[in-house]
Amino acid sequence: MPPRVNPTLRQCRFGTELRRMRERAGFGGSELGRLVGMNPAQVTQMESGRIGISADRLRTIAAACNCANRPMVDALADIIAERGRGWWEEYREVLTTDFLEVAEVEHHAKTLTTCTTTYIPGLLQTGSYASAVFARVYPPLPRKDIDVRTAFRVQRQQVVRTGKIPLRAFIHEAALRMQFGGPRVLADQLDALIGDSADKGISIRVVPFDVDTFPGAGENVTLAQGPVPELDTVQMDTSSGTLFFDAPADLAKHRSIFDRVDSAALSEDESRDFIRSIKKEVEAKYA
Structure with missing residues (x-):
């Protein structure tokens, strides 16, 4: 699927929280990419809200970043599950x-x-x-x-x-x-x-x-x-x-x-x- 041209505010916020998760773990984009099977460009696009990810990949990223905040991860997973236009x-x-x-x-x-x-x-x-x-x-x-x-x-x-x-x-x-x-x-x-x-x-x-x-x-x-x-x-x-x-x-x-x-x-x-x-x-x- 091609990158989103105009991600919504909510999609951008999702990416921002993933970036914060990565930064708290002390990883650069390339390092996180190697850990979860993404190339650096994909990590950048994910964190800018231009591409989406699955709930499974979200939890893989959270585990790689040693994120133990389960309520936060579950809330991000709920964003992924949202369907339909407002x-x-x-x-x-x-x-x-x-x-x-x-x-x-x-x-x-x-x-x-x-x-x-x-x-x-x-x-x-x-x-x-x-x-x-x-x-x-x-x-x-x-x-x-x-x-x-x-x-x-x-x-x-x-x-x-x-x-x-x-x-x-x-x-x-x-x-x-x-x-x-x-x-x-x-x-x-x-x-x-x-x-x-x-x-x-x-x-x-x-x-x-x-x-x-x-x-x-x-x-x-x-x-x-x-x-x-x-x-x-x-x-x-x-x-x-x-x-x-x-x-x-x-x-x-x-x-x-x-x-x-x-x-x-x-x-x-x-x-x-x-x-x-x-x-x-x-x-x-x-x-």
Whole structure:
């Protein structure tokens, strides 16, 4: 089978974990290849996600690298066993790779934890709010592009709306007050958040302005937890696009950040009341 031209984020991550396994064993690519019956080029392609391997070869590599982390190896074997295309592939010709990779990460997560400072988390946005967020992009997008991005964002929400994946959302007060599309859109969005907060699979916690020192990152960040901690992924939204981090040091840093945010945020009940109070302010001021 020829090498993949455009491996997915998940395929690349699989290869990255094999490279880390090899490096922890102190092997170069050629040395590992000799041990498991692969040539150096195949090892390079495997570690870049351009070729797949069988579960048997995975376990041979793990044994050669003296990897005793069985849960991790089993999780990698599960990736090999995956078949079929994700729903997001239907959008490959119309959206940039960033959009598809976010959906892919969310779909395979065991839990999702997000912290936002500038807007409501995408997984909790109403259609009108999401459309307004995309409408403020500069240079302006054509209406059809805004509609496609909005439809994609709403479809992404199924991972939490169906209860498949638990979501913890830490939302800074700034994001609750930032307007996209005007006061009516914001009020409707806040009302939707209040409803979502009653969902047993969705936890919404507010970080108010009066917290002494905001403990989170300045960017909007999501931690997607995998089947084992080694397969966690950090997603960061920036003005230039979406960034993904999976190095152990990055994962440890952001786990600590989320722990700090958790200690500073209001409780779920307090957060629900807080959102209600902001909604009343918006409705009173702009009625």
